[in-house]
Amino acid sequence: MEFSIVAQTLDILEKTSSKIQQAAALALLFKKTPSNVIDKVVYIIQGTLWPDWKGLPELGIAEKGVQKAISMALGVSEAEVERVYKSLGDYGLAVERLKLGKQNKSVGLVGFIKSAKGEVYKKLTVDEVYSQLVKIAMLQGEGSRDMKLRLLSSLLAVADPKEAKYIVRFIEGRLRLGVGEATIMDGLASAFGAPRDLIERAYNIYPDLGAIAKLLAEKGVVELKNIKPTPGIPLRPMLAERASDPTEILNKAGIPALAEFKYDGERAQIHKKGDRIWIFSRRLEEITNQYPDVVEMALKRIKAEEAIVEGEIIAIDPETGEFRPFQELMHRKRKKDIHEALKEYPVVVRLFDCLYVDGIDMTLKILPERREMLRKIIDESEEFKLAEGMIVNNTAELETFFLKAVEAGCEGLVVKSLGRDSVYQAGVRGWLWIKYKRDYKSEMTDTVDLVVVGAFHGRGKRAGTYGALLLAAYDPESDTFKTVCKVGTGFTDEELAELPKKLEPYRLPHKHHRVDSDIEADVWFEPAVVMEVTGAELTLSPLHTCCRGMVKQGVGISIRFPRFVRWRPDKSPKEITTTKEILEMYYRQLRKVSQTTTGVGEER
Ligand SMILES: Nc1ncnc2c1ncn2[C@@H]1O[C@H](COP(=O)(O)OP(=O)(O)OP(=O)(O)O)[C@@H](O)[C@H]1O
Numbered sequence: 223m224e225f226s227i228v229a230q231t232l233d234i235l236e237k238t239s240s241k242i243q244q245a246a247a248l249a250l251l252f253k254k255t256p257s258n259v260i261d262k263v264v265y266i267i268q269g270t271l272w273p274d275w276k277g278l279p280e281l282g283i284a285e286k287g288v289q290k291a292i293s294m295a296l297g298v299s300e301a302e303v304e305r306v307y308k309s310l311g312d313y314g315l316a317v318e319r320l321k322l323g324k325q326n327k328s329v330g331l332v333g334f335i336k337s338a339k340g341e342v343y344k345k346l347t348v349d350e351v352y353s354q355l356v357k358i359a360m361l362q363g364e365g366s367r368d369m370k371l372r373l374l375s376s377l378l379a380v381a382d383p384k385e386a387k388y389i390v391r392f393i394e395g396r397l398r399l400g401v402g403e404a405t406i407m408d409g410l411a412s413a414f415g416a417p418r419d420l421i422e423r424a425y426n427i428y429p430d431l432g433a434i435a436k437l438l439a440e441k442g443v444v445e446l447k448n449i450k451p452t453p454g455i456p457l458r459p460m461l462a463e464r465a466s467d468p469t470e471i472l473n474k475a476g477i478p479a480l481a482e483f484k485y486d487g488e489r490a491q492i493h494k495k496g497d498r499i500w501i502f503s504r505r506l507e508e509i510t511n512q513y514p515d516v517v518e519m520a521l522k523r524i525k526a527e528e529a530i531v532e533g534e535i536i537a538i539d540p541e542t543g544e545f546r547p548f549q550e551l552m553h554r555k556r557k558k559d560i561h562e563a564l565k566e567y568p569v570v571v572r573l574f575d576c577l578y579v580d581g582i583d584m585t586l587k588i589l590p591e592r593r594e595m596l597r598k599i600i601d602e603s604e605e606f607k608l609a610e611g612m613i614v615n616n617t618a619e620l621e622t623f624f625l626k627a628v629e630a631g632c633e634g635l636v637v638k639s640l641g642r643d644s645v646y647q648a649g650v651r652g653w654l655w656i657k658y659k660r661d662y663k664s665e666m667t668d669t670v671d672l673v674v675v676g677a678f679h680g681r682g683k684r685a686g687t688y689g690a691l692l693l694a695a696y697d698p699e700s701d702t703f704k705t706v707c708k709v710g711t712g713f714t715d716e717e718l719a720e721l722p723k724k725l726e727p728y729r730l731p732h733k734h735h736r737v738d739s740d741i742e743a744d745v746w747f748e749p750a751v752v753m754e755v756t757g758a759e760l761t762l763s764p765l766h767t768c769c770r771g772m773v774k775q776g777v778g779i780s781i782r783f784p785r786f787v788r789w790r791p792d793k794s795p796k797e798i799t800t801t802k803e804i805l806e807m808y809y810r811q812l813r814k815v816s817q818t819t820t821g822v823g824e825e826r
Contacts, residue, residue, distance in 0.1 A: 223259055227251070227345040228266060229385045233342035235267075235399045241408070244401055248409025255348075255437035259434075261432030262352040267406060269397040271352070271359055273430045275456050275506040279359045283370055283393050291371045292317045294376035294378070296324065314391035320382035346381055351389065360394075365675075391705035406431055406803070414438045416446060424449045427585060429506060441534045451578035451585060453528050456502035462636055462657040468617035468624075474653045475639045480589065481623050482611040482656060483632045485560065485572050487549045492520050492571075494529045509548040512555060515564050516571055519606040526579045526599040533573035540568050541683070541718075542606070542690060542710035544632035547783065573600060574609040574636070577646055585646035589638055589654075592646065613640075622764050622776075624658060629763045629780055634659040645696035663758040664811040666781065670695070670799040671790050674725060674751045675703055675734065676743025688721045692743045693755065693784075695768050697801040702747045704768040704801055705739045706779070707757070712786035725751060736757070738767045754796055757781035758807045767804045779808050802825030 227779060231251040233246050248267070255263050265271055272278050283291070292313065293300040298320060307316040354377045358370045358506075374393065378386050391397050407425065411418040416438055419659045424434050424446050448807050451457055465471045472479060491511070493500040499517045510517060524531065537550035554567035576584050576596040583656035584592050596608060610627075614620045614637075624635050635658045638644070644654055676692035681687075690710030694703035707796060713721075730745040733739060762773060770778035 223254070223256055223263075223348045225348050225351045225385055226261065226382060227254060228263055228348060229382075229388050232267070232397070233384060233387050233614040235401055238281050238657060240402055241405050243374065244278045244399075244405050245408035245412060246702060248406060249412035250399070251433065252387050252409055252413035255439070259348045259352075260439045261436040262348055264432040266348075266352065266392065266400070267397075268403075269392060269395060269399075271356055271508075273432070275429065275502060275508060277508045279362060281355065281359050281393055281395075282362075282366075282371075283358070285366065285394070287371055288390060288393055291374040291378060292320065293384075309475075312389040312391075312396075313394060314396070314744035315757065317378060317390050318383040318387035321381075321386055325337065329772070332781065336516075346377075346385060351381075351385075355389075355392070363793045372411060376783060377644055399797060403431060410435055410438060416443045417610045421439055423648075423670075425646075427451050427583075428455055429458050429649075430455070448623050450583040451530050453530060453578070454491040454498075454502075454765045456493075456506040456508075457530065457577055457585070458489055458506065459489065459491070459532070460647050460649070460655060461471055461651035462655035463651060463653050464659070465659045466658065466661050468620045468658070471637050471656050471658055472614070472617060472620065473658055476641050478613045478640060480611050480640055481570070481614045481620055481635045481658075482574055482594070482609045482638065483627045483630065484634045484659065485534035485609065486635045487534040487545075487547070487569070487572075488548075488551055489532070490535045491517065491530060491532050491577075492516070492524070492570070494520055494524045494526070494531075496527060497521060510524050512560070512706075513569070514560065515569060517573060519603075523601045523603060523606040524599060525601055528576040528578070529576070529599055531573050531596060531600070532575040532577060532585075533571050535569050535571055537567050538570050539711050541564070541568075541713075542683075544710065544783075545796045547631075570605040572607065573607040574611075575646060577648075583615055584649055588640070588642060589644040589646075590640050598786045620658075625762050625764045625777055628660060628761050629765060629782065631783065649759055660815055662812050663815050664808045665813065666757045666759055666807070667811060668802065668807065669754045669756045669787055670706075670781075671752055671754050672706055672792055672798075673749040673795045674728075674747055674753065675705065675716050675722070675739065675749050676741070676747060677725065677745045678708065681811075682783065683768045684718065684724075688725075689747075690746050691753075692739065692741060693753070694737060694739070694749065695804055696796055696798050697738075697799045698796075699766075702736050702737075702738045702771070702793070703734075704778070705737075705741060705766045706768045706804065707755070707766065707781040707784040708741075708751075709755055709784040709786055711784070712756075717786075741765060749795045752793040752795060754787040754790050755781065756785050756787050760804065760811065768801050769808070773808065779804055 231247055231454055234247045289303050292303045307313055310316050329705045358373050361369050385608045411421055428449050489504040491502040498522045501513055537546040539546055553587045557563035576592045580583055612623050627635050631670045637656045639654045672693035674691050675689040675694045680687050680689035685752045690708040692708055693707045697704050728750045733746045734748050759782040760779055760783045762777045764777050766778040766780040768778045
């Protein structure tokens, strides 16, 4: 098929902004296109050589390179190309104008062109153009730039003016057609008489419009129905709507609903086929190489021979195993040495869905079945297990679980329908999943002084010392110490090693009578040792007793991401931060979440 036919369609597409007309033009083109090149035609219209998720190289020619290639192709100086470019503002138009000038001396620019030979253009085929572009993209490494420019210039030399215009725009990633995936799907539906929703579903589970077009052209609609999730090919993720009113959430999700921790990490689609693992990001980019540790976990923990599961990769504190905020994952990504990064920023995986298992398309199954299958195929461990979830029947349960999630370092919950229609809707944002995030948060701007009232035994690297300490604030009214948080971060190795010795003199066989705690510590202490603590936020907590019932019935205030700053031997337990002060801090710093992100918080 001649490339000029594609160029003509690109011209039509550029000239209209009507989606209907664009789809009609595309349908005409697709009908004319032989099935063996229809995938290439679709990619060209998308302005790409292959779906992004394939992770293949980009063309890699910058603006200056385009200018040089045009100059080489047309035998005109770079200065001349630049001059025309500056007057038209687009290299695509510039190459077209220069070419027309050569063809037709009346165009006016001819006076500026050195070699006006009156070229005879070759009839380029789609295959030739596509494969030359692929060659350009594939050239990598030293000396590749010159080779790329030579290949491009040889293509431009034989292209006609319109073809050259679109080739240049393609190279620059600026086709600017205003044609999205939806319009291409409309065009395909109309060209092949295929139901539009079928094409869309196929695309959502096999996001390669070129391949889908080819399948339609070669095998027809029937085969489209048979498309199912395939290990190695990412599915477009199902997305959640957002709501902040628990009643509305349960009305939409239905009762009972599954509430799951909403982890603050990176979404990962993990594919397994035998001993091969792929990990894809939310944007369908392959990120396997960034997570060799997750690859190892997946190989060990996914029992099915073939599977596609979805989950969140979350950074954890290497010392305590507690979740760390999303930014920590970004630090990890910035590290050059991946092995160093693995040690410094370890991760865990929490799985929340299962899209395919050993030949079965799980996307068509309802959530309870998908969850059950997930449980069946995962050999759970601390680092690779199912997301924490709870079946909720009313708003009170939902709210308590929400606070628990926030306290555990999560952003909130994702509430999921368990109903008869709760299939996995790839690529769709709907009410089957509802994110329930905090509206307000209270950033901690000051440190607090708290007393140690209990401790938890350390595991792994911390065996023999304490993994975390239970801390309390003082309530002068009742003369009791009320728990605020568990802290396990911020200690030096020496401080950690010395913890048991330091606290031993205060050790008790049971909880101290003036300590008010719902949490069962492994070891109890008399409130005596004081420390200064910092944290990310003050947050409502169903677990801690500090300020319980003061902001909200049945819940207290706790510190999110607490961190040890230093010991305060100069302070007695009764001189520490009081529960009243914590309550005041909580209200003083309370900001609407969307506003805090822009830094213009408004006090409530
Ligand atoms: N249990 C869970 N179930 C589903 N998604 C979860 C879960 N825990 C964490 N997530 C993450 O929450 C994301 C959805 O909410 P969030 O608002 O963070 O993402 P976004 O990128 O801003 O929005 P969205 O992904 O909805 O476009 C999911 O894409 C997923 O990465």
